[in-house]
Amino acid sequence: MTLTYVIDGSRVTGLERFWEVIGEAVNGPGGYFGRNLDALADCLGGGMGTPDDGDFDFEWRDHAVSARALGHEETARWLRQGLERVHPSNRTEARRRLDAAQAGRGPTLFDLIVDVLRDGTPGGLRLL
Structure with missing residues (x-):
């Protein structure tokens, strides 16, 4: 069964906040899941909180709010x-x-992050 990580786009107010939000989405409060684009791509490869079998995806809710904040x-x-x-x-x-x-x-940063997530997430990325 695919594990879905939810990015709460309404909480993204800038790049630093995005790193906190995605870290918490994957690894809980205070969690880490990258602090730059290369690290994000590395984390998507496994071993940083995602299932070992790679059966996961992301759902980015309120992505339009994030798109403005990461414009x-x-x-x-x-x-x-x-x-x-x-x-x-x-x-x-x-x-x-x-x-x-x-x-x-x-x-924009939003575009770059979406590209990394789409390319590296086995189950894909849904923008809601």
Whole structure:
């Protein structure tokens, strides 16, 4: 039987809060399930609270609330924070992505998180 983890999108007010909400959805209060996109993808691979047989999915309720909270403004904030850590050979691309987010263009954090969840969740992702 498939185990469904419920992400309460009404509780997502930004990226840091998203990490708390998904951590609690999978591992209970104070639970961890990634603090960046790469870690989220790793957690989806197993061993971080999901069933060993990989029979699980996600249901993201009130996803439209999360989409607004993880929109271009939050994406630009996240990209700005990471700009100083970007390898010099990638700074031009990082700056282009930041400029696009500040102009309200390009993928948002919500889009990136949805992509990771869709690609890595065996049972899939339902946006409600």
